[in-house]
Amino acid sequence: MAKLTFLTDLCKGCGLCVDACPKGCLAIATEKINKKGYSPAEMVAEDKCIGCAFCATMCPDCIITVEK
Amino acid sequence: MAVVFQKPKSLADVPLHYCPGCPHGIIHRLVAEAIDELGIEGKTIGVAPVGCAVMAYDYFTVDMIEAAHGRAPATATGIKRSRPENIVFTYQGDGDLASIGMAETVHAAARNENITIIFVNNAIYGMTGGQMAPTSLPGQVTQTSPYGRDVNHCGWPIKVSEMLATLEGPEYITRVAVNNVKNVLAAKKAIKKAFQNQIEGKGFSLVEVVSACPTNWGMTPQQALKWVETDMLPYYPTGVYKDRTAAKEAQE
Amino acid sequence: MAQKVLMKGNEAIAEAAIRAGCRHYFGYPITPQTEIAAYMAKKMPKIGGVFLQAESEIASINMVYGAAAAGVRVMTSSSSPGISLKSEGLSYIAGSDVPALVVNVQRGGPGLGGIQPSQSDYFQATKGGGHGDYRMIVLAPASVQEMASLTMKGFDLADKYLMTSMILADGTIGQMMEPISFEDAEVNTYEKPWALTGTNCQRKHNVVNSLYLKADELEAKNIERYERYAIVEENEPMWEEYMMEDAEYCVVAYGIASRVAKNAVVAARAEGIKVGLIRPITLWPFPKKALLAAADKVKSFVCVELSMGQMIEDVRLYTECKKPVSLCSRCGGMIPSPEEVLEAIRKAQKGEN
Numbered sequence: 001m002a003k004l005t006f007l008t009d010l011c012k013g014c015g016l017c018v019d020a021c022p023k024g025c026l027a028i029a030t031e032k033i034n035k036k037g038y039s040p041a042e043m044v045a046e047d048k049c050i051g052c053a054f055c056a057t058m059c060p061d062c063i064i065t066v067e068k
Numbered sequence: 069m070a071v072v073f074q075k076p077k078s079l080a081d082v083p084l085h086y087c088p089g090c091p092h093g094i095i096h097r098l099v100a101e102a103i104d105e106l107g108i109e110g111k112t113i114g115v116a117p118v119g120c121a122v123m124a125y126d127y128f129t130v131d132m133i134e135a136a137h138g139r140a141p142a143t144a145t146g147i148k149r150s151r152p153e154n155i156v157f158t159y160q161g162d163g164d165l166a167s168i169g170m171a172e173t174v175h176a177a178a179r180n181e182n183i184t185i186i187f188v189n190n191a192i193y194g195m196t197g198g199q200m201a202p203t204s205l206p207g208q209v210t211q212t213s214p215y216g217r218d219v220n221h222c223g224w225p226i227k228v229s230e231m232l233a234t235l236e237g238p239e240y241i242t243r244v245a246v247n248n249v250k251n252v253l254a255a256k257k258a259i260k261k262a263f264q265n266q267i268e269g270k271g272f273s274l275v276e277v278v279s280a281c282p283t284n285w286g287m288t289p290q291q292a293l294k295w296v297e298t299d300m301l302p303y304y305p306t307g308v309y310k311d312r313t314a315a316k317e318a319q320e
Numbered sequence: 321m322a323q324k325v326l327m328k329g330n331e332a333i334a335e336a337a338i339r340a341g342c343r344h345y346f347g348y349p350i351t352p353q354t355e356i357a358a359y360m361a362k363k364m365p366k367i368g369g370v371f372l373q374a375e376s377e378i379a380s381i382n383m384v385y386g387a388a389a390a391g392v393r394v395m396t397s398s399s400s401p402g403i404s405l406k407s408e409g410l411s412y413i414a415g416s417d418v419p420a421l422v423v424n425v426q427r428g429g430p431g432l433g434g435i436q437p438s439q440s441d442y443f444q445a446t447k448g449g450g451h452g453d454y455r456m457i458v459l460a461p462a463s464v465q466e467m468a469s470l471t472m473k474g475f476d477l478a479d480k481y482l483m484t485s486m487i488l489a490d491g492t493i494g495q496m497m498e499p500i501s502f503e504d505a506e507v508n509t510y511e512k513p514w515a516l517t518g519t520n521c522q523r524k525h526n527v528v529n530s531l532y533l534k535a536d537e538l539e540a541k542n543i544e545r546y547e548r549y550a551i552v553e554e555n556e557p558m559w560e561e562y563m564m565e566d567a568e569y570c571v572v573a574y575g576i577a578s579r580v581a582k583n584a585v586v587a588a589r590a591e592g593i594k595v596g597l598i599r600p601i602t603l604w605p606f607p608k609k610a611l612l613a614a615a616d617k618v619k620s621f622v623c624v625e626l627s628m629g630q631m632i633e634d635v636r637l638y639t640e641c642k643k644p645v646s647l648c649s650r651c652g653g654m655i656p657s658p659e660e661v662l663e664a665i666r667k668a669q670k671g672e673n
Contacts, residue, residue, distance in 0.1 A: 146386025
């Protein structure tokens with residue numbers, strides 16, 4: 001069981017976290033837009049998340065906090 | 069539940085201006101993590117370059133100075149020689165460090181100046197809009213090499229780590245990459261060691277970080293990281309090019 | 321009376337700097353100022369200071385920039401072509417509002433020029449050299465004694481106004497030997513809360529920087545800087561007046577040229593010509609008031625300098641062109657003789673200028 005918190009408004013939607021996730025938990029939102037005008041990354045399969053923090057490791061904007 | 073990953077303290081709480089997917093943010097974070105983990109936030113002084121990282125002075129919570137283009141190692145020398153008890157690092161790109169600032173780089177290395185240099189090699193001038201860098205690959209298309217870098221016309225890319233490793237002076241020269249999780253973790257280790265060396269008074273430590281520039285390479289962030297693997301790393305292999313202490317210990 | 325020691329001009333600068341508390345010197349070899357570096361190389365290691373020969377003038381001025389930002393008294397020295405190389409750094413130092421002392425022992429130019437004394441860097445020193453809106457305090461010694469005292473003063477002014485002080489000397493005074501005393505000049509220390517010392521996790525980080533991407537911020541920064549410069553212009557001009565009380569003609573000269581000019585003034589007085597001398601000691605801030613006051617008194621001016629005529633533009637400007645100004649100059653390393661200057665004074669008297 002792990003918990004990810006995103007500073008969604010700082011996300012630039014680059015998708016590097018999505019690619020880094022070994023479990024396919026993340027996706028770029030298709031219908032949401034953040035304050036900066038980007039479609040942000042979001043959790044789509046929380047139950048699969050193992051808290052490995054690969055996503056946060058690759059996030060260039062340091063917007064992900066991982067708890068486990 | 070415990071926090072297993074969060075923004076390091078030494079990375080300021082401000083949005084980074086970098087393009088989406090630009091690894092500068094990753095490398096900034098690694099530097100800040102190293103500073104935090106070594107407990108040197110209060111005595112570190114950073115030197116920002118001219119280039120995309122020009123505003124790095126806003127991104128680190130430590131004391132910062134903005135250097136003239138290429139002169140960061142000289143500016144860092146002035147600071148370190150004035151305040152040897154402080155920890156001084158520069159953060160420079162390939163145009164800054166390997167073109168206009170080559171003399172400052174080589175001589176700081178030759179002096180074994182007790183500073184830490186984070187050298188981001190993404191084979192292009194990012195801030196000015198994608199011109200050919202001293203590290204642009206043969207054949208690489210840029211704004212100023214629109215038909216691909218012709219080595220017969222404008223010469224070969226410079227392998228900074230290999231070159232500096234030939235000098236007697238420097239303590240530690242290594243090349244890392246930030247194109248995947250494994251490499252990012254290795255980069256973190258190298259950066260931390262480069263700071264640790266300074267704390268121990270060992271001298272000049274330079275970490276060349278092979279990075280990407282999705283915007284000016286004309287790629288998505290994912291394609292750019294792939295290109296690092298397929299094109300950059302074969303030309304710029306990762307590895308430790310010089311580690312005086314390790315070499316000495318191996319001899320003994 | 322203070323004890324006198326016989327010193328070379330360049331060495332006097334170095335010794336004065338040490339006495340002013342400077343413990344950091346970064347330089348690159350160039351004639352005719354190498355004695356400064358040699359002196360520092362010998363002395364600094366013995367007193368816990370730093371002498372470092374940089375790989376270039378560019379590197380050395382950027383080391384100065386770093387050390388200045390770290391809050392220590394720091395200097396570099398060079399000669400004309402080297403100052404051109406340092407000009408980039410001078411602009412950054414000005415744009416970042418940190419204090420430094422830079423010595424220019426001038427030689428002839430342009431280009432590689434020559435190694436003989438010259439005053440042809442007046443424009444570069446007083447009007448810029450580097451890019452952008454900025455000023456430096458420019459001090460022009462005319463004796464070995466002044467090489468020392470103006471160096472000490474220069475450090476003080478730099479710290480006080482967060483500017484570069486430039487000692488604008490020339491090869492002659494640099495090489496000249498004269499007895500001097502290091503009078504107990506006050507050495508002031510200044511608080512530097514802006515300096516890079518490490519936050520010690522006790523304060524917000526200090527940033528030393530000259531980049532302002534927002535136009536209104538950059539403008540405000542420049543305006544603020546010029547308000548400071550205005551105070552310097554009000555408070556700090558220095559000059560010497562010689563035989564000006566009843567003068568009908570005024571010679572204007574600084575540095576080595578003023579020494580020649582002084583002899584010529586004495587000779588002209590012997591011929592009955594009422595001539596005096598104004599010697600600017602600060603070239604920036606220029607002694608405007610002295611020149612303007614003289615313009616209301618004298619019939620004409622003779623500007624003596626070792627260039628094709630650079631300071632003469634300021635003499636005309638600050639006398640508001642009220643009186644004619646003639647030029648008596650040599651350049652390229654040549655120095656006008658007292659006779660040449662005397663002849664120029666005679667011409668001025670005849671109204672031939």
